[in-house]
Every structure is written in C-alpha cells, then in structure tokens.
Amino acid sequence: MTKTTKCISPIDGSVYLERPVLSLTQATDAAADVRAAQPAWAARTLSERIELVRAAVAEVGRTTDRMAVELAHQMGRPVRYGGEFGGFEERAAYMAGVAETALAPITIEDSDAFLRQITREPHGVVLVVAPWNYPYMTAINTVAPALIAGNTVILKHAAQTLQVGERMAEAFHAAGIPAEVFRNMVLDHDTTSALISGRHVDFVNFTGSVAGGQAMERAAAGTFIPVSTELGGKDPGYVRADADLDAAVDTLIDGAMFNSGQCCCGIERIYVHDSLFNAFVEKAVALVRGYKLGNPLDPDTTIGPMAHVRFAKLARDQIEDAVAKGAMAHIDAFPEDDGGAYLTPQVLTNVTHEMDVMREETFGPVVGIMPVHDDEEAIALMNDSRFGLTASIWTRDTDAAAAIGARLQTGTVFMNRCDYLDPALCWTGCKDTGRGAGLSVLGFQALTRPKSYHLKKA
Incomplete structure (x- = not known):
C-alpha cells in the first residue's frame, strides 16, 4: 500500500489534499537526478541563472488570486489579506540584485608574480524544508539564492501546505528552470532524515520547531553537512x-x-x-x-x-x-x-x-x-x-x-x-531559535563555500 500524507483544512476539518509519499528508493533516485543536474546548472552564467529565477518569480505572480484562496484552505489565512506574492517577490528580487556583488571573487593580489583569490562555490544539492505558516515567503528565502548561486534544490514542504511546493515547481519549470534543478518532493520524516544522513544532499535549510531542528542536526551528525535552522521564537x-x-x-x-x-x-x-x-x-x-x-x-x-x-x-x-x-x-x-x-x-x-x-x-x-x-x-x-x-x-x-x-x-x-x-539584513537568531544566515549578502555566503586560489605565475 502506498503511504500518503494529508492536508487537513482548518476551515472545516476536511481533507483538502492527499499526496503519495516517496519511498526511500524513489527519494534517493530523485536526489541522484538532482545531483547529476547540478554541474550543468552551475556552469550556466550567473546572469542566466538570475534571469531564470526572476522569470520563475514572475510566473508565480500570475496566480496570486488563486494563491490567496489556496492558502485559506490549507492554513486558514483570510483571503482579505491576499497571498504572499509581495514579500515573495521582494525577497527574490533583492537577492537577485545583490548576487553579482555577493558572489564576486575577492582578489588579494593580481600581479606579474601571483594571482591570489577567494571564490564562492555552490555546495551542490540544497535541501529546503519549509514551514506552513508563510509557505511561499519562507521557501523563497533559500530557494532563490540557492539556485542563483549554482546549487540545485530539493524542496520538501510541510504537509499543511503541500500545494505550495507543487505550485512553485509548476511555475519554476514553466519559466525554464529544469525539473531536475528544482525538485519538489513529498517526503516523510524518516526519508528526509535518510537523505541527510546518507549524504544525498549537501546543505540543509530548515524552518520549523525546535524538535524538528534537533532532528535535522541528528540526521546530519558526522556527515559535516551544514544545517541552517530557524526554529521560531518568543x-x-x-x-x-x-x-x-x-x-x-x-x-x-x-x-x-x-x-x-x-x-x-x-x-x-x-x-x-x-x-x-x-x-x-x-x-x-x-x-x-x-x-x-x-x-x-x-x-x-x-x-x-x-x-x-x-x-x-x-x-x-x-x-x-x-x-x-x-x-x-x-x-x-x-x-x-x-x-x-x-x-x-x-x-x-x-x-x-x-x-x-x-x-x-x-x-x-x-x-x-x-x-x-x-x-x-x-x-x-x-x-x-x-x-x-x-x-x-x-x-x-x-x-x-x-x-x-x-x-x-x-x-x-x-x-x-x-x-x-x-x-537586505541577515535573518538570523540565537539560543534555541537556531543558527544560520538567511537573505542579505550573508545568505549567499551561507549557500556557498569559499575556495582559495594561490597561483604562482611563470
């Protein structure tokens, strides 16, 4: 029997959506496809990646009326407040606008004798585990800069907002981002942990509960996979x-x-x-x-x-x-x-x-x-x-x-x-709110790793 996950609408307690959950084998096979697509995606020019992400954001913006109604069904926000496209677009646009500067090499020396330089390299496959409360905006915080920086992305959305992951994937693929570069997956907790502990991903961004963040860190223990967490507050x-x-x-x-x-x-x-x-x-x-x-x-x-x-x-x-x-x-x-x-x-x-x-x-x-x-x-x-x-x-x-x-x-x-x-400012926290650096130029630093070049010229 195929395992499924359900979105129970808070409006009346009915089942709004039900989707099959990927098995571990299906999930690891899909993650392998996402990993295989990453070198070609990173080889595209930065300007091309930026334009594709901008186009994907614009594609989402064509369905804002639908967005508000679907969010009302999934997590109960009144339609009078519209969807989330304003913040969604603002965040993606800002990150696209600062990408060239944020990802530019730092040149220490470029002389007749030496080229000494620090560049930023994408991690590879970024796993985004997104929450239901602001499902579009929290997801785009990492999805946009991760793609722009040359990573491929797996999005695992909360069960309460299953449809958001699907809508984002539809829009991003329609805009020309390959399906293997941005992949929405319906996963249970065990399979999510297995993708991390098995090193099928290279970076984890998690927004959710303290217990959820602890589970992410436990899964990554010993793998040296960076885990960025934002675990709420008081x-x-x-x-x-x-x-x-x-x-x-x-x-x-x-x-x-x-x-x-x-x-x-x-x-x-x-x-x-x-x-x-x-x-x-x-x-x-x-x-x-x-x-x-x-x-x-x-x-x-x-x-x-x-x-x-x-x-x-x-x-x-x-x-x-x-x-x-x-x-x-x-x-x-x-x-x-x-x-x-x-x-x-x-x-x-x-x-x-x-x-x-x-x-x-x-x-x-x-x-x-x-x-x-x-x-x-x-x-x-x-x-x-x-x-x-x-x-x-x-x-x-x-x-x-x-x-x-x-x-x-x-x-x-x-x-x-x-x-x-x-x-433009770093979204971060301390104590049990977790650790990480989202958005701003520091967001690009978190989603890449430094690589140093010390080249002695002939």
Whole structure:
C-alpha cells in the first residue's frame, strides 16, 4: 500500500489534499537526478541563472488570486489579506540584485608574480524544508539564492501546505528552470532524515520547531553537512515611556495577532513602562475585541482559524494554565470559537515568567502584557527566554534603542516596528531559535563555500 500524507483544512476539518509519499528508493533516485543536474546548472552564467529565477518569480505572480484562496484552505489565512506574492517577490528580487556583488571573487593580489583569490562555490544539492505558516515567503528565502548561486534544490514542504511546493515547481519549470534543478518532493520524516544522513544532499535549510531542528542536526551528525535552522521564537516588544502609544498598540497587537499569531517573528509578550501600561492595555483590548473571527474565505473575516486543531489546543492550554495561576484574560469567548481550530484571540495581564505563556512559544493569537519600571527591568525580562529571533523597542530615542538593542540576546532589533523581514539584513537568531544566515549578502555566503586560489605565475 502506498503511504500518503494529508492536508487537513482548518476551515472545516476536511481533507483538502492527499499526496503519495516517496519511498526511500524513489527519494534517493530523485536526489541522484538532482545531483547529476547540478554541474550543468552551475556552469550556466550567473546572469542566466538570475534571469531564470526572476522569470520563475514572475510566473508565480500570475496566480496570486488563486494563491490567496489556496492558502485559506490549507492554513486558514483570510483571503482579505491576499497571498504572499509581495514579500515573495521582494525577497527574490533583492537577492537577485545583490548576487553579482555577493558572489564576486575577492582578489588579494593580481600581479606579474601571483594571482591570489577567494571564490564562492555552490555546495551542490540544497535541501529546503519549509514551514506552513508563510509557505511561499519562507521557501523563497533559500530557494532563490540557492539556485542563483549554482546549487540545485530539493524542496520538501510541510504537509499543511503541500500545494505550495507543487505550485512553485509548476511555475519554476514553466519559466525554464529544469525539473531536475528544482525538485519538489513529498517526503516523510524518516526519508528526509535518510537523505541527510546518507549524504544525498549537501546543505540543509530548515524552518520549523525546535524538535524538528534537533532532528535535522541528528540526521546530519558526522556527515559535516551544514544545517541552517530557524526554529521560531518568543519575541518581545518593549514600550518605553516616551513611545508613541497609539502606534505601539496598533503595530504590536497586529504583530501578535496577524495570521492568527502564527508568525515565527510575531510578538508573543509585551513589556510596557508602568506610566503607559493601563492606557496600552485598554487600547489593545478594544482593538482585539473588534476582530472578526470566521471562515477565511469570507472577505469580512479579519482573523481565521489556526492551521490545525492541535496548534489551537496548545494555545488554549497556555491560556488556561496562565489564568489558573492568576492571569487575567480580557477577551470573552467569541461566538465563532468552536473549541477547535477557531480560537478567540486573547490579551492577558497579571502574567509572570512562571507561566508557559510568557516563556514557551505559543504560535497563536495570544499575548501577555506586563508593566516594567525602567529599561533595566525590560532588558532582563526580554532576555529571560530560551529563544532569540527578534525584539521590538518603542521609543522616540534612537540612541536609547541602539543601546538597549546591544544588550539583547536576539537576531534582529526593531525600533518602532515589528514582525517584518528586511531582505537586505541577515535573518538570523540565537539560543534555541537556531543558527544560520538567511537573505542579505550573508545568505549567499551561507549557500556557498569559499575556495582559495594561490597561483604562482611563470
């Protein structure tokens, strides 16, 4: 019997897609074809690879209306927000634009006596294991620069967003990228691990849970295959006494609730100077109470179901645990809350760091808000986490934000914004968020290896 994997739609719990899973033999044979295609792909000129990737991105852009509806079915994001093509295109375009500079040789000496130079070589076969929460944008972060740099790519997408891998493959192949150069595969966990441990790939990029990242590293143990991981976070916001209160409320609460809180860099905890605390909470609660929970295919819906019932259960468990320990839940259950994937967004106060909701990743539309007396207390609390992806500081004082940011254990520091990925800056994290360097010129360095030439001329 052929093993299959299913995408269960959060809209109604029905099976939206079901696909056969490749056997280990099928997967290794396919990986061998991808490896065999890599030298010819790398031999093409950089400009040709760039243009083909640009054309593939444009091909995806021709189906953005379909994209929004399909994402609603797969992971519950309301159609009113459109698909992901804006960010998808922005990231790919930036990487294409800096590729020539980022991949250029570093010439130490080019004289009558010597040529001394460092070049960048593609790793070979890059395995991209992509998540479901921003399935197009997270995939393109690595797919575009990997292909541009001369690697061939295997994309293994999450079961929740099986269709995204298929759509990307359709578009890339239609644009002229050979099927063996960019291959979408439906794989189970064991076969994915076997491809890594058996050295059928040369680089792994994984975005997902801490447990998933640990599984990738275990599979690669002893192979010396580089593993780049981005494993989520518990991202804090800090509102200083001099902050623009309205802007801070609007942006931080949106950062906590957008996509039903299912953002790796979403805001999960907020620390507010005690002089602004009551006003901040009042405005935040009013904002959340105005959300419309419902079917993501309804254009009036502003917050859809979580992607799966089990994700909603984790969020509910954290809320219940916090309330049992003394937290105050400010949002009464919405009528549409079904106890399953449709979850009432929640604002909590009277929270402490003894509660999971302030320490463990929630990945849902829930935020805890605490008062703080000064920068020192805020810094200590922001750093009191095993994660370190982003942190958001709200102030009118750039120098203060920079000084606070220098003391934060995080990958990105924002001032007066949050929940955004700037492709010109390195996307990275620390602690249990993992390690790696995505996008920016450093993304190209991660997806290639240095090769040195020391040529003594006759």
